[in-house]
Amino acid sequence: MKKWIAMLLAVLTAVSLTACAAKNGGQETASDIPDALTILDTVWASYSEDEKFPAAGGDYSEENMTDGKPGKVSLEKPSEIEYLLTLPASVIEEADDAASLFHMMNGNTFTCGVLHLKDAGQLDTAAGEVKTYVMNTQWMCGFPDKLVVASLDGYLISVFGAEDLVDTFRDKLQTAYPGTQIVSDDPIA
Numbered sequence: 001m002k003k004w005i006a007m008l009l010a011v012l013t014a015v016s017l018t019a020c021a022a023k024n025g026g027q028e029t030a031s032d033i034p035d036a037l038t039i040l041d042t043v044w045a046s047y048s049e050d051e052k053f054p055a056a057g058g059d060y061s062e063e064n065m066t067d068g069k070p071g072k073v074s075l076e077k078p079s080e081i082e083y084l085l086t087l088p089a090s091v092i093e094e095a096d097d098a099a100s101l102f103h104m105m106n107g108n109t110f111t112c113g114v115l116h117l118k119d120a121g122q123l124d125t126a127a128g129e130v131k132t133y134v135m136n137t138q139w140m141c142g143f144p145d146k147l148v149v150a151s152l153d154g155y156l157i158s159v160f161g162a163e164d165l166v167d168t169f170r171d172k173l174q175t176a177y178p179g180t181q182i183v184s185d186d187p188i189a
Helices: 003-021 036-045 076-086 118-134 163-176
Strands: 053-057 093-101 111-118 146-152 155-161 182-189
Touching: 003 155, 036 093, 036 111, 036 155, 076 111, 111 118, 111 163, 111 182, 118 146, 118 155, 118 182, 146 163, 155 163, 163 182
Parallel strands: none
Antiparallel strands: 053 093, 093 111, 111 155, 146 155, 146 182
């Protein structure tokens, strides 16, 4: 009888865990995100091999630069990150964690930066600053088609580049993290 009860409890536990996983679609929720890099790793992992492009991530430091995947960004030198990700230094200074993914051949083809802001209440202001900054950039070596700025539980996500690459990233981001709010989805004129 004890074995039967133990087996029944094991089955009930398994069923309840399966129900919990099904409830959120098996996806991580925003509160499960440990850092900015996890967002980019999760989205990049959802790409098929045909959808992937020559990519790199990280920043200019040897320990953070990655090949073929997203990388962590050090926030110690905001002016370098401003140049790398085309984000205003004022927004970078408000972050406590960051990651990046960009096209290896030309950042104007695809550049994505994810910043975790120290004060999530500043997301709307920071998103507006990012949009203004990117839209007013004087582009060299290629002209990006589109900018998407999104927010997710204290994280600011900026992605610009070729329209098809930006749209694919946006769609995969929203699939991986259904709580993603699109703040701006605009052509760069």
